[in-house]
Amino acid sequence: MPEEPVPEPADTASPEQRRLVQEKKNERIVWYYLAYFLFGIHIVAFVMIYAVMHAK
Known part of the structure:
Protein backbone atom coordinates (compact mmCIF):
# COMPACT_ATOMS: atom_id res chain seq x y z
CA MET A 1 0.00 0.00 0.00
CA PRO A 2 1.66 3.30 -1.09
CA GLU A 3 1.97 6.03 1.50
CA GLU A 4 0.14 9.31 1.10
CA PRO A 5 2.48 12.15 0.07
CA VAL A 6 3.10 14.74 2.74
CA PRO A 7 1.69 18.06 1.53
CA GLU A 8 4.15 20.87 0.98
CA PRO A 9 3.93 23.84 3.36
CA ALA A 10 2.79 26.03 0.45
CA ASP A 11 -0.12 23.63 -0.16
CA THR A 12 -1.36 23.94 3.41
CA ALA A 13 -0.57 27.66 3.79
CA VAL A 44 28.69 53.45 -18.36
CA ALA A 45 29.77 56.53 -16.39
CA PHE A 46 33.32 55.22 -15.94
CA VAL A 47 33.59 54.39 -19.65
CA MET A 48 32.35 57.88 -20.55
CA ILE A 49 34.80 59.51 -18.13
CA TYR A 50 37.64 57.43 -19.60
CA ALA A 51 36.61 58.41 -23.14
CA VAL A 52 36.47 62.12 -22.31
CA MET A 53 39.79 62.08 -20.47
CA HIS A 54 41.55 60.30 -23.34
CA ALA A 55 39.94 62.14 -26.25
CA LYS A 56 42.28 64.08 -28.50
Missing part, protein backbone atom coordinates in the same frame (compact mmCIF):
# COMPACT_ATOMS: atom_id res chain seq x y z
CA SER A 14 -3.37 30.15 3.88
CA PRO A 15 -3.79 32.50 0.91
CA GLU A 16 -2.45 35.32 3.08
CA GLN A 17 0.74 33.38 3.85
CA ARG A 18 1.21 32.48 0.17
CA ARG A 19 0.73 36.13 -0.79
CA LEU A 20 3.33 37.25 1.75
CA VAL A 21 5.85 34.67 0.51
CA GLN A 22 5.29 35.76 -3.10
CA GLU A 23 5.52 39.43 -2.13
CA LYS A 24 8.85 38.83 -0.37
CA LYS A 25 10.18 36.99 -3.42
CA ASN A 26 9.05 39.80 -5.73
CA GLU A 27 10.67 42.41 -3.47
CA ARG A 28 13.97 40.52 -3.58
CA ILE A 29 13.80 40.42 -7.39
CA VAL A 30 13.17 44.18 -7.52
CA TRP A 31 16.24 44.80 -5.35
CA TYR A 32 18.34 42.63 -7.68
CA TYR A 33 17.14 44.57 -10.72
CA LEU A 34 17.89 47.85 -8.96
CA ALA A 35 21.39 46.68 -8.03
CA TYR A 36 22.14 45.56 -11.60
CA PHE A 37 20.79 48.85 -12.98
CA LEU A 38 22.91 50.97 -10.63
CA PHE A 39 25.99 48.84 -11.33
CA GLY A 40 25.43 49.25 -15.06
CA ILE A 41 25.01 53.02 -14.77
CA HIS A 42 28.36 53.24 -12.98
CA ILE A 43 30.09 51.16 -15.66
